[in-house]
Amino acid sequence: MRSVLIHGSCVTRDAFALPGESRFWIADYYARSSLASAFADHGLEGVDTSTITSAFQRRMVERDLDKVFRRAMPAARADMIVVDLVDERFGILVDDRAGVGTPSAELLRTRGISPDLHRVAPGSVDFLTAWEAGRRRLMAEATAAGVADRIIVHQARWAERSADGARFDHQSSAEANHLLEYxxxxxxxxLAPHQFVRVPAHLVVGDPDHRWGRSPVHYVEEYYRTFLDLLDRATAAPPR
Structure with missing residues (x-):
């Protein structure tokens, strides 16, 4: 089995939880964290995470605020570092000290979130500037640590329809996918072409019975199985 370090969202993590999957195991998982936040110099001050009852959700928020992934990645011993960008949809929060956090639902429910924080919308000029700084730092630090060749980008996209024929909001999906493609x-x-994994468009379909509920980023099982097959091929053979 090959080990996987994930910085991304449930669109990647859920694939590895499929019944019968034995090719990979998750070494660690960093969720709800924009690259603009993960590679910022410091997080937001005064946030009290004790109100988050779920240990996983509390750890997720604390890791984002403490920039843990930035420190963990250079020492990662995982066979691959899988990155997806679906959670860039949250944008970022910035305080007057240039501290940065990702405004997940869990973070916004904590105590100590000041109403004076500046919320930067995904796709805005300020967001793209901060995200670009995060991307550059990700690549610079991965290269310096000798792990850049282990990065695999899961090119996930929002679905436009569900398997039962229902349509998701077209404008929201189109705007999200435009930002993701950029x-x-x-x-x-x-990164080299072989470091990108993209599931065919006809499988980007929402699952109305998904365990996390109906959503344009909660896919049918065939999507996840195809992603794992593509990941297996991309990492099992040497690049050409």
Whole structure:
């Protein structure tokens, strides 16, 4: 079995939880964290995470605020570092000290979140500037640590429809996918073609019975199985 370090969202993590999957195991998982936040100099001050009852959700928020992934990645012993950008949809929060956090639902429910924080919307000029700084730092630090060749980008996209024929909001999906394609394109500046995994468009379909509920980023099982097959091929053979 090959080990996987994930910085991304449930679109990647859920694939490894499929019944019968035995090719990979998750070494660690960093969720709800924009690259703009993960590679910022410091997080937001005064946030009290004790109100988050779920240990996983509390750890997720604390890791984002404490920039743990930035410190953990250079020492990662995982066979691959899988990155997806679906949680860039949250944008970022910035305080007057240039501290940065990702405004997940869990963070916004904590005590100590000041109403004076500046919320930066995904896709805005300020967001893209901060995200670009995070991307550059990700690649610089991964290269310095000798792990850049282990990065695999899961080019996930929002679905436009569900398997039962229901349509998701077209404008929301189109805007999200436009931003995602731009950001994946920026990652291509530093990574080789074989480091990108993209599931065919006809499988980007929502599952109305998904365990996390109906959503344009909760896919049918065939999507996840195809992603794992593509990941297996991308990492099992040497690049050409």
């Amino acid at each position: 950001m994946y394109g920026r990652l291509r500046l530093d």
